[in-house]
Amino acid sequence: xxxxxxxxxxxxxxxxxxxxxxxxxxxxxxxxxxxxxxxxxxxxxxxxxxxxxxxxxxxxxxxxxxxxxxxxxxxxxxxxxxxxxxxxxxxxxxxxxxxxxxxxxxxxxxxxxxxxxxxxxxxxxxxxxxxxxxxxxxxxxxxxxxxxxxxxxxxxxxxxxxxxxxxxxxxxxxxxxxxxxxxxxxxxxxxxxxxxxxxxxxxxxxxxxxxxxxxxxxxxxxxxxxxxxxxxxxxxxxxxxxxxxxxxxxxxxxxxxxxxxxxxxxxxxxxxxxxxxxxxxxxxxxxxxxxxxxxxxxxxxxxxxxxxxxxxxxxxxxxxxxxxxxxxxxxxxxxxxxxxxxxxxxxxxxxxxxxxxxxxxxxxxxxxxxxxxxxxxxxxxxxxxxxxxxxxxxxxxxxxx
Amino acid sequence: xxxxxxxxxxxxxxxxxxxxxxxxxxxxxxxxxxxxxxxxxxxxxxxxxxxxxxxxxxxxxxxxxxxxxxxxxxxxxxxxxxxxxxxxxxxxxxxxxxxxxxxxxxxxxxxxxxxxxxxxxxxxxxxxxxxxxxxxxxxxxxxxxxxxxxxxxxxxxxxxxxxxxxxxxxxxxxxxxxxxxxxxxxxxxxxxxxxxxxxxxxxxxxxxxxxxxxxxxxxxxxxxxxxxxxxxxxxxxxxxxxxxxxxxxxxxxxxxxxxxxxxxxxxxxxxxxxxxxxxxxxxxxxxxxxxxxxxxxxxxxxxxxxxxxxxxxxxxxxxxxxxxxxxxxxxxxxxxxxxxxxxxxxxxxxxxxxxxxxxxxxxxxxxxxxxxxxxxxxxxxxxxxxxxxxxxxxxxxxxxxxxxxxxxxxxxxxxxxxxxxxxxxxxxxxxxxxxxxxxxxxxxxxxxxxxxxxxxxxxxxxxxxxxxxxxxxxxxxxxxxxxxxxxxxxxxxxxxxxxxxxxxxxxxx
Numbered sequence: 001x002x003x004x005x006x007x008x009x010x011x012x013x014x015x016x017x018x019x020x021x022x023x024x025x026x027x028x029x030x031x032x033x034x035x036x037x038x039x040x041x042x043x044x045x046x047x048x049x050x051x052x053x054x055x056x057x058x059x060x061x062x063x064x065x066x067x068x069x070x071x072x073x074x075x076x077x078x079x080x081x082x083x084x085x086x087x088x089x090x091x092x093x094x095x096x097x098x099x100x101x102x103x104x105x106x107x108x109x110x111x112x113x114x115x116x117x118x119x120x121x122x123x124x125x126x127x128x129x130x131x132x133x134x135x136x137x138x139x140x141x142x143x144x145x146x147x148x149x150x151x152x153x154x155x156x157x158x159x160x161x162x163x164x165x166x167x168x169x170x171x172x173x174x175x176x177x178x179x180x181x182x183x184x185x186x187x188x189x190x191x192x193x194x195x196x197x198x199x200x201x202x203x204x205x206x207x208x209x210x211x212x213x214x215x216x217x218x219x220x221x222x223x224x225x226x227x228x229x230x231x232x233x234x235x236x237x238x239x240x241x242x243x244x245x246x247x248x249x250x251x252x253x254x255x256x257x258x259x260x261x262x263x264x265x266x267x268x269x270x271x272x273x274x275x276x277x278x279x280x281x282x283x284x285x286x287x288x289x290x291x292x293x294x295x296x297x298x299x300x301x302x303x304x305x306x307x308x309x310x311x312x313x314x315x316x317x318x319x320x321x322x323x324x325x326x327x328x329x330x331x332x333x334x335x336x337x338x339x340x341x342x343x344x345x346x347x348x349x350x351x352x353x354x355x356x357x358x359x360x361x362x363x364x365x366x367x368x369x370x371x372x373x374x375x376x377x378x379x380x381x382x383x384x385x386x387x388x389x390x391x392x393x394x395x396x397x398x399x400x401x
Numbered sequence: 402x403x404x405x406x407x408x409x410x411x412x413x414x415x416x417x418x419x420x421x422x423x424x425x426x427x428x429x430x431x432x433x434x435x436x437x438x439x440x441x442x443x444x445x446x447x448x449x450x451x452x453x454x455x456x457x458x459x460x461x462x463x464x465x466x467x468x469x470x471x472x473x474x475x476x477x478x479x480x481x482x483x484x485x486x487x488x489x490x491x492x493x494x495x496x497x498x499x500x501x502x503x504x505x506x507x508x509x510x511x512x513x514x515x516x517x518x519x520x521x522x523x524x525x526x527x528x529x530x531x532x533x534x535x536x537x538x539x540x541x542x543x544x545x546x547x548x549x550x551x552x553x554x555x556x557x558x559x560x561x562x563x564x565x566x567x568x569x570x571x572x573x574x575x576x577x578x579x580x581x582x583x584x585x586x587x588x589x590x591x592x593x594x595x596x597x598x599x600x601x602x603x604x605x606x607x608x609x610x611x612x613x614x615x616x617x618x619x620x621x622x623x624x625x626x627x628x629x630x631x632x633x634x635x636x637x638x639x640x641x642x643x644x645x646x647x648x649x650x651x652x653x654x655x656x657x658x659x660x661x662x663x664x665x666x667x668x669x670x671x672x673x674x675x676x677x678x679x680x681x682x683x684x685x686x687x688x689x690x691x692x693x694x695x696x697x698x699x700x701x702x703x704x705x706x707x708x709x710x711x712x713x714x715x716x717x718x719x720x721x722x723x724x725x726x727x728x729x730x731x732x733x734x735x736x737x738x739x740x741x742x743x744x745x746x747x748x749x750x751x752x753x754x755x756x757x758x759x760x761x762x763x764x765x766x767x768x769x770x771x772x773x774x775x776x777x778x779x780x781x782x783x784x785x786x787x788x789x790x791x792x793x794x795x796x797x798x799x800x801x802x803x804x805x806x807x808x809x810x811x812x813x814x815x816x817x818x819x820x821x822x823x824x825x826x827x828x829x830x831x832x833x834x835x836x837x838x839x840x841x842x843x844x845x846x847x848x849x850x851x852x853x854x855x856x857x858x859x860x861x862x863x864x865x866x867x868x869x870x871x872x873x874x875x876x877x878x879x880x881x882x883x884x885x886x887x888x889x890x891x892x893x894x895x896x897x898x899x900x901x902x903x904x905x906x907x908x909x910x
Contacts (some may be wrong), residue, residue, distance in 0.1 A: 003436025023402075025496035025525060030411040031439045049402040053526045056500070065402040072404050089434050089497035092463065122436020123463040123497065331435065331460070334484060353441030353453060360451030 001282055001307060001331055001351060002369075003122030004130025005086065006035045010373065011134055012045040014158045017081040017187050020046040021073065022120070023066065023098060024088030035369070045080070047073065051090060066101050067108075070115075080113065082187035084134065087119035114187065116141065126307045126331075128205040128283045128372060131158060135183060138190065139212040142182075145194025152178035152196060153239055154218065156210075157203030160375040161185070167202075167226075167378060173253045174240050193218055198242050200235060202226060202377060204317070205284035207310045224316050226377045227285075227385060228292035229261035234316070257379030264383030265296060271390040273298030275346035278339075281305035281331050282351050282368040287317045289349070289371065289385075294322060297386055301325040302343045305336060347389060364392050407745050407765055409720040409783055413523035413533025414495045415440050420537040420620075421491060422454040422568040423596040427541070428487035430478045432470070432498035432505045435460040447786050448569050457481040459498070471503045478509050482516070488601040489517045489545065491537065496525035517601065519544050529743075531619040531695065531721050534567060538596055539623040545604035548631050553609055559658035560590045560610045561637075564625055565617030566597035571698065571782040572796045573597060576616060579798035580641065583651060584614075586665040589658050596620075608632040612657050616640065616797065618697050619721060642701035643709055644674055644802045671799035673806040677710055685810065689879075691716040691757035693740065693748055693766050694781025696724030698796070700731040702761050702780045705805060707735065715755050716740060718748065720763075745769070756878035759813060764788065774874065776812030859888045861896045868898050883908045 005028055008020040022028045029048035036044075049069045054060045066085075074080065083105070085098045098117040105115040118137035120130040135156065145152075153176050155167060164181050171179045180191030182199075195217035201210065204225050214220065223238035224231040233254055240250040277299045279286045286306040293299040303326045311318065321327075328336070333354075340348060341361070348358055348365045355365040366389050376385040414431060421429040422444050431437070438458050444450045459477040461470045478492065492505040506520020519540050523533045554560070563580060566573040577594065584591060592610035593603045607628060614637045615625045625636045635657060641650035648666060655662035676682065690712040692702045696719040706712040718740030719728045725741045732739035740751055749769045752760060760770040760777040764785045770777035779788050780796070795801040861869070872880050880901070887904035888896050 001435055002439050003434070005436070006439075026405075026408060026410075026412040026529065027414075027437060027496045027525070029405045029408045030415065031436065033407055034439055034443060044406060047404055047406045050405050051402055051526060053524070055402055056526055060402070062402075069402050069404045089436065090500055093466070093497055093500045121463070122434040123461065123466070126435060333438075334480075351442070352446050353438060354445070356445040356449060356451055357453045 002035055002127045003031065003089070004120035004125030004127065004133055005032055005088065005122075006127055007120065007130030007134060008032060008046045008086065009036045010158055011131060011183070014185065015082065015183050015187055016185055017079065018045065018084060019073065019077060019080040019082070020084045020086055021070070022046070022048040022086045022088055023091045023096060024048055024051065024086075025090045026050050028088045028090075045077070056094065062096055063101060063104070067105070070105055070109075074109070074113070083109075083113055083115045084137075085115060085117040086134075087117065087121055089121045089123050092119060092121045092123060114141065128203070128285070129308070131203070132206045132208045135206060136208040136212045138183060139193065139209065139216065142190045142193040142216070144216070145192045145196045147194075149192070149194065149196045150177065151198055151243070152180060152191075153242075154180050154182055154191060154193065154197050154199040154213075156182045156199050156201050156213070157206055158183060159202050159377060163375050163377050163381060166380060170236060170253060170257065171239060174236060174250055175245050176239060176243055195219075198239070200239055201313065203285075204288055204310070204314055205308075207313060210313065222316060224291070224320065225288045227288050228296045228382045229258050229265070229379060230296055231288065231292060232261070232377070232379050232382070233258055254379075261379040261382040265386055268383060268386035268390040269297050271393050272386065274300065275393065276300045276302050276343070278302045278343060278345035278348045279304050279306075280333075280336055280340070280348065280350040280354065280368070281307040281328070282349075283372050284308060284310075285368075285371055286349070287314050287321065287327065290325070291317050291320045292382075292385065293389065294325075295320065296382075297389075299347075299389075302345050303328060303336075303339060305329075305331075307331060347393060349389075364396055366392055405744075409743050409745070409763065409765060410530035411440070411443075412496055412525050413528045413530060413536070414493060414521075414525065415443070416530040416533025416535070417491060417493060417521055417523060417537040418444075418454055418456055419530075419534050419568045419570075420541065420596045421456060422450070423566070423598070424541075425598060425600045426488035427455065427601065428481055428485050428490050429454075429456045430474070430481050430490060430492045430505070430509070431456055431458050431495055432474050432477075432493070432503060433458045433460070433495035434462065434497050437495045437497075444568055447784070448789055449786070450568070454568075455485065455487070457485075461498070466501065470498075470501055471508055474503055474505055474508050475512050478505075478514070478518075479512055482514050487516060489519070489541070490514065491519045491521055491541070493521035493523055494525075499525050517544060529721075532723060534620050535623045538564075538567075538621060539627060542595075542604055542607060542624040543627055545601055546607045546628070546632070547605070551606075551608035551632070558588055558590050559612075559660065560592045561654075561658070562592050562607055562610045562613045562628075562634075563594040564613050564615050564621035566594065567617070567620050568597070569782065570617065570620070571780075571784050571788060572794060572801075573617070575793050575795035576797040576801065578793070579795040579800050580614065580616060583641070583647075583665050583798055584654065587651065587655060587658065587660050587662070588664065589654060589660065608634070610634060612637060614654070619695055619724065640697055640701055641797045642698070642801060643705035643805070644671055644799065645708055646701060646704065647671075647798055647802065669799045671802060673709065673799075673802040676803075676806050682711075682810075685813070686711045688712045688759055688813065689715045689755070689757045690759045690761060691752050691755055691766075692780070693718045693720070693760075693762040695719060695763075696721055696728045698781035700727060703731055703735060705802070706761065706809075709802070710806070710809065712759070715757050716751055718742065718751070749773075753878075754882075756876075756882065758876070759809065761809065776814075778808045778812055858894055859885050859896065860894065862898075865896045865898050865901055868901055880905070 102115040102117040118133040193216045197218035200221050221238050221242050224234035226232040226235040290304040305328045309329045355367045375381045421427050444454050459473050492509040509518045566577045612635045613625045615621050628634045639650040641647040651662050651665045690706050699719045703714050703717050714735050717732045720743045729739045745765045760766050761780045763781050767777045884904040
């Protein structure tokens, strides 16, 4: 399982004028480049300030060093408007105070640049929790809603631009007057947040961000997550209910999308129905995916692993799961492998480190990282999401070698 | 602190993982947080290995830090022994665990496992992956082979060990097949190959050989030095990359083993010398090539490029400082100053400045070359999933030289095509911007090359600029730079067509 630094790979593409500077070790730099699809090589808006022996021995003042590295960075990328200082395992262990560094650097480079810090360390976060930490750190940067401002909807969690646009259209047609997305595409466009804000989570792993938003007076709209036709309908409907919009009208708006999704899912249902599924813990998306795959595609769940289970945010998802499913929280990979081998599921969802070894044992796998790297939310992506699972099974039946 | 965008090498514990993963029956217990388990994917995805690396991570968390991370380590080591029953165990810490100073070696000793347990001290904040691999292999060899004399098999055919092939190595799998074939033809037996597929017992048998063949000094150089000092085994140091070096390798092995080198030289399937001498290759003459990689592969590539393909080496460098001296010497022989750096931005600048016609590098240079629209071939780790081909594709031996000829020549614009491109610049279908025609449109470079800034006070007249654009793009950068330098030197403020041709004649001398 990856650490929270991995989120940088998609976050830096989403916020297009932000730069992510990890303060860490060579391992951190190596992780990000290995996780980034084994090297995406566009000029990346992320880098690592690698700590060296002299930094640890106290020969170099960490703050001076950080200032120098940031200057170097800004000289190369003067277009950057927001800089995230990202803590790592080593920076946490030596208790490097990145929040003070961020304040100092913000002051130094204001107003051209804002500097924010969060931790993506693997001793505190796994994989998608890095996005949670990043967004939680971004909440205080949002301007406040003026008192008495009309209620507005905030959709929280990184979504591909195309999905964001689809949701914006749908929510608009439903009749919600003002819809904002968080994180924004540009750092200057952080929407105002306050007591008038109602928010919908687009991703299930945003527990800390939720708390920060609630601190600002924003109110969460509980819902299924927008995976599959059922999840997307429930998610949109929950927002509409918060605005007391006529359910018949909502149904008219979502009907075409629902119908497209159902039609497109039919083909995959043939492949997936009745197949057994074992999910290793990875992204915290597992309960939502399990719900979608069991209810809309007829897969049989054996075990649903998740690195962390937020029972509050996921309450509706858990209610929607079959009663007999084993939900396991946390990671003990050897024991999970024992259970998986004993169960011989038709499909295993797991990380990149396990996929080929399990395939070599004759199991069929779907690597989970693709689930956070591709557009899978909403009506029009429901079949793509199902396709990610169907493709390995279809491939098994095609191959005669 | 050092600002790093991409790295050539991982941390040293990844080097240790490469050794453990290559071997059989060796388990690595690594004191490390959960996030460090990412390293498994290097082996299972890039190299497509069908087993998890034999590594148990302790996966401590922040909440464990005040308390018993040491107990966590002991439990992990004990569980790993019970579950995997290895013949030997290596134990160590990753960068984060190094800071909490739990002493994995002492802890592992305390639990008293009935197998050899080797503590590894790999300083994460000083050293890198290759060093870690070399150190791990050395520690394993030293501990298992021991320093007391080993009873030798009664004299028979000459015997050697092959040292260096390991997991995630650039073409190690195929090099090994090719080198074993050479040794077989010479009548030299292979006692042990290590670390790839070697067991702990194999390492114990290492002293039972007449000499060692080191294929990858970055991995096995230290261990071979120790074997030479302790067990009196000479080391074959010539790397058989390229036809000339392969011949020297054969001669060196034959002399040491007391066999006839002709056994491996004759009828050897070597085609690259004739491919290189055939007239179609004339256009390769003096192609300007930039070479960067690990020291051993870079040095070998420079020799092949200049002696066997007739290229002009315009830049040579390596990312591993441990071997900087060798690279500097090789560069000097070519009249160059070596570029020793692990900063890919510096390599990118060097390539942009030199405007070579071909880049031979790592996966990183492949991306740099793509950005700068220069053809490229990969010659060294770090590598990509595509650098682990399904087909037999060695770099070493005579077949390796054949493979090298093909892979380096393939990305270039071919002879007559090059002429046509310079004759008819404005053909809308067939022009240099489209890339070599045999590579299809996919090869067309996407990003524009960064325009190098002209020296202050020098500008291009409109018609001179137009004339410059008639020069094929793969030499245009160099022509631009030379002309601007020529003009600046002579105080010419505006470059005219005449200036362009004057500069050309000046630099042609």
